[in-house]
Amino acid sequence: MNRDMDTEQTDTRRIRVYRYKRGDGKERFDEFDVPVGPHTTVLDALRWIQLHRDPSLTLRHSCLHASCGTCGMQVDGREELACVCSLSDHGAEVTVEPLANLPILTDLVVDMTGFFERFPHAHPIIRASELPVDENGGPDGHHAEVSLQTELALHHHPLHHLHRAAPPGQDFMRLEDCIECGLCLSACPVASTSQEYVGPAALAAAERLLEEPRGVRREDVLAWASQPEGAWRCHVGLECTQACPTDAIPAERIMALRRALMFGDNDDNEGER
């Protein structure tokens, strides 16, 4: 249980929690009064409810520090990772709902299968550390080639200036910040209109492939992105970037993808012509 609730309890919040159990056929909201401290998170409150009020409340979480992306949900209508969403930023009554635009398995748990199926089929592994090593324990020749391509691509990328400070040569790790939490898909106004829309995370991953193809043909990526429910389906609501907990800037990547589709190049200077 959260330390705050034991030693620093200062307040009580009413948590309205979305409930749905397969077979029940009905969705509803249950209300719980939860003791909170100054640093209590939404996840702390939900776990308190599980422990003290209703053990049937189901939610998904893992790392507790915004790294695994499993505890994504809507808090007062806004997409948040529950583990780092402080209740002190919200009012006396807080409404917690599952992510939008994905089928609900139970309560606050959504089926992420559809989210992952949206990604390009040729989406290769991202982390260099997952590449095979040679007999000496170091990265094999393919790894060296990938690193070279990465360095060349990044210095010309239009979003290069938006990247947070990182050690030299490690900017290529940016989209690895995408923890595939699904918050962007939930926040996207277009995804609520069209279930076929591939969504921000998948399009951002595709744009990432243009930066660092890793063996994928650029033409294939662009053909995938130009499908009717691809990059052109975005209506520039920019909610995905706002919702993204890791600054993976999916909206900006979708626009870079569009520029690549229109101008045949994702170089910044090309777009400014």
Add this chain to the structure above:
Amino acid sequence: MSDLTATELPGTAERALPGPVHHKGPGPAESGWLEPRGRGHGGRALALHRVTGLVIVVYLYLHLGVLSMLLIGRSSWGSFLSLVTAKGFLALEVVLIGTVLFHGLNGIRVALVGSGIAVKQERTMLWVAATVGTAGVIFAALHILGAL
């Protein structure tokens, strides 16, 4: 004694059904873009853009319908003009001008951002659109209502 398996448990068939897709707002899923909770400036601009677009479409059809009154005759057109030059109608005209200005100016912003040409300037462009639009509405209000 029956051979109880998982498929025989009560509710198994119901649990195998896909759950509902949650969406934003109280209406149908397609209206989720209208839900204002948790939206940032981009989402609100998108919602306003769509609403103003719908208003303009409705106005265009109304406008065509009104013009068809000319076919009825001079007297009906004259009585209609006296109605639409009333203060309330003129105020609606100012609102219409604001609607068209926002939709047009934000449309330019969406085109520039959506084509990847001016992504970094999208927030600035929204402020410019809002400022120019507001100035236009004030000018129109002074011009239309001030003449009364």
